[in-house]
Amino acid sequence: MLKKISVVGLALVSLMMAGSAAAITCTSVATKQTDWNKSAAWTNCGGTQPPAGATVIIANGTNILADANTLNVANITVNTGGILAIKSGNTISFSGNLTNNGTFTAPAGSTVALTGTNQTITGNTTFANLTLAAGTQLTLAGNITITGTTNLTAGQIVSTCPTNYTITNQTTGVVQNSCATGGGGGGAACNSLLPPMPAGGNVVASGGTTAVGAGTNVNGVAVTGTGNSILNPGTTTAWSSAGAALTAPPSPIPxxxxxxxxxxxxxxxxxxxxxxxxxxxxxxxxxxxxxNELYVAPGATAQLAPGDYYVNKLTVGNSNTSPPGGTITLSGNGLV
Structure with a gap:
């Protein structure tokens, strides 16, 4: 009976130790550049390099070099004054979040691998090569630059409207942003208070527009995103046929x-x-x-062929007549 109790006790101790290891937080203590895999570089790390699933903190005044492929840790935080570098040819892997408030150096040939499901990169960070697991959804809380290659797709970027962050390739410039039309991660495009413009066409507002910033309330609508505008009072809009240039309207309209x-x-x-x-x-x-004014009487029809129409005032029918309204139709394949 005593032996049985003793075995159960050992099992409990074993489980408790396993749980403690899974929640470990390794904090760097090396003030001179020290290899990631050296136990002397860390405190509270169980006498070894950061194990899989550990949270890693690069403390102020410390300097760590990932001189070999790391184990797949959870979160990595580079505090202000801390330095984390990757040796060319090696990979840092993590399944949680990267917070870069210090110095993060990723030379050519190095790789950062995101292995989780929902991950966030905070702080402006430059990567050489960046890889994501197929199901990873990435939220940006800083601008990132990729100098090498990446398998990141627009569909993996979570929309952060109204705040916008960019993904830049040093050769081709900005290739994606977190607040784009059709932005990734299922994130909707930012709101625009102007009517949508057909692909390849042009839109002109006869009385001009006024830019509005995120957080502005317009007619009860909360503006989100960037690059939004509202029409000035009395303004009308018109679209050109796809690919065609618009003729500027008189100022003012007759x-x-x-x-x-x-x-x-x-x-x-x-x-x-x-x-x-x-x-x-x-x-x-x-x-x-x-x-100046276009009036379509009750029962009448105005048939508009493709073109650019600038109209100060449009009246279609009269609510006091029967039938109450006229009709406007569009003919042909163009846009009006």
């Missing part, structure tokens, strides 16, 4: 009150005061139109 009623022959491009479609289907034959 304010003439001369009435032009569109007949069966349609209306050619040009500058007009008040344009009225009062009956039937009337065609706008396409091109650049600059119109």
């Amino acid at each position: 304010t003439s009150t001369v009435i032009t009623t569109v007949g069966a022959g349609g209306l050619a491009a040009g500058s007009y005061g008040d344009v009225r479609v009062t009956t039937g289907t009337r065609a706008f034959t396409g091109g650049n139109y600059f119109i």
Whole structure:
């Protein structure tokens, strides 16, 4: 009976030791550059180099060189005044987060391997080669530069809107950012208060726009992201056909009150005061139109061919009539 109790006690001690090792935090103490795998470089590390799953802290005033491939640790923090370097040809692997507040040196030929599921890199950091496991989702809390190669894809970058961080290749410049349209990690593109622009086309706001920063409240909408603008009061927008250049609108749009009623022959491009479609289907034959006011009467249809339309005021029908509204249709394959 006594022997049985003794065995159970040993098992409990063994389990407790295993749990303690899994939660170990190794802090560097070497004030002169010392190899990562030297036990003398660390304190609270069990008399060895940081084991797999350990948290690693590079303390202020210490200097560590990863002169061989490291075991797969959890988190790495380089404190202010601390130095962590990788020897060319070797790899540092970790499954948690990297926080770089000190000096991190990764020369050509060195590799940093991210092996976890959800990982964060904090602080501006330069890597030679950066590899990610297939399922890794990376959140940036600093700008990173890659001087060598990486298998990082846009789909692995978690959106950080409204704060934007960049991934830069020294040869080609910025190749991705954390607040991009179609940003990775399932992160949605940042909000824009301007209408979407068709691919290859152009958009012009007749009265200009005003840039708004993140956190601004516009008509009850909280602005997020960067590069957002709102239309100035009285402004209209127009799109060009894909790939075509826009003709700049007059400044201001004509304010003439001369009435032009569109007949069966349609209306050619040009500058007009008040344009009225009062009956039937009337065609706008396409091109650049600059119109003070466009009115489409109840039951009438304005058919717009591809072109650029700048309209100060648009009125479609009248709520006091029956039927209450007119119709505007788009013809052809262009954009208006």
